[in-house]
Amino acid sequence: MSVQRLLEFVQDITRLLDTRPAEAVVLAEGKKLVARLVEKDDWLPAVFAQPHPAHYQQYLLYADPLDRLSIVSFVWGPGQKTPVHDHLTWGIVGGLRGEERETTYQKQADGSYQTTGSGVLLPGQVTAVSPTIGDVHEVANNLSDQPSISIHVYGANIGRVNRHVFDPVSGATKGFISGYANEFVPNLWS
Ligand code: FE
Numbered sequence: 001m002s003v004q005r006l007l008e009f010v011q012d013i014t015r016l017l018d019t020r021p022a023e024a025v026v027l028a029e030g031k032k033l034v035a036r037l038v039e040k041d042d043w044l045p046a047v048f049a050q051p052h053p054a055h056y057q058q059y060l061l062y063a064d065p066l067d068r069l070s071i072v073s074f075v076w077g078p079g080q081k082t083p084v085h086d087h088l089t090w091g092i093v094g095g096l097r098g099e100e101r102e103t104t105y106q107k108q109a110d111g112s113y114q115t116t117g118s119g120v121l122l123p124g125q126v127t128a129v130s131p132t133i134g135d136v137h138e139v140a141n142n143l144s145d146q147p148s149i150s151i152h153v154y155g156a157n158i159g160r161v162n163r164h165v166f167d168p169v170s171g172a173t174k175g176f177i178s179g180y181a182n183e184f185v186p187n188l189w190s
Helices: 004-018 023-037
Strands: 057-063 070-076 091-097 100-107 113-121 126-129 136-141 148-154 163-166 173-176
Touching (some): 023 091, 070 136, 091 113
Antiparallel strands (some): 057 070, 100 136
């Protein structure tokens, strides 16, 4: 198997978004599609599975020309993690390799952010975020001795969205744009 699985996912999610579904439908149906995408770890080109020694990597795999979605391979080196951050759009995450730990946060009356839960995403499992269902979290490699990889699908060109990182204790907010590590995307067309 090759990137054919990714091409089929791109086709299926584009058809879904073409119906202009409500977010609840995007999340419900999109989760099924992402689950199928990460069902088998046999399609991600090795170049988009390379960890960086100093920080986690975000490789763009595909972006809709109308910014309706983007697909990103997150590669975590041992012990690497994100700051507490938001997305400002829906996001669906499927585990592909290793273990990813997600800790969710909710803003409190005093401006700080308190954890509301924590869980581990295993290969084949799927989870979601959005401003409606809970948008603030921290994500980490749950493994200290090997890389982990998950596939993230967002309802925007996430690498260019102006969003936020938070200091959970003080509630201090900083703007950030995540960008992408790669210059070229997988060839889905040959
Ligand atoms: Fe996130």
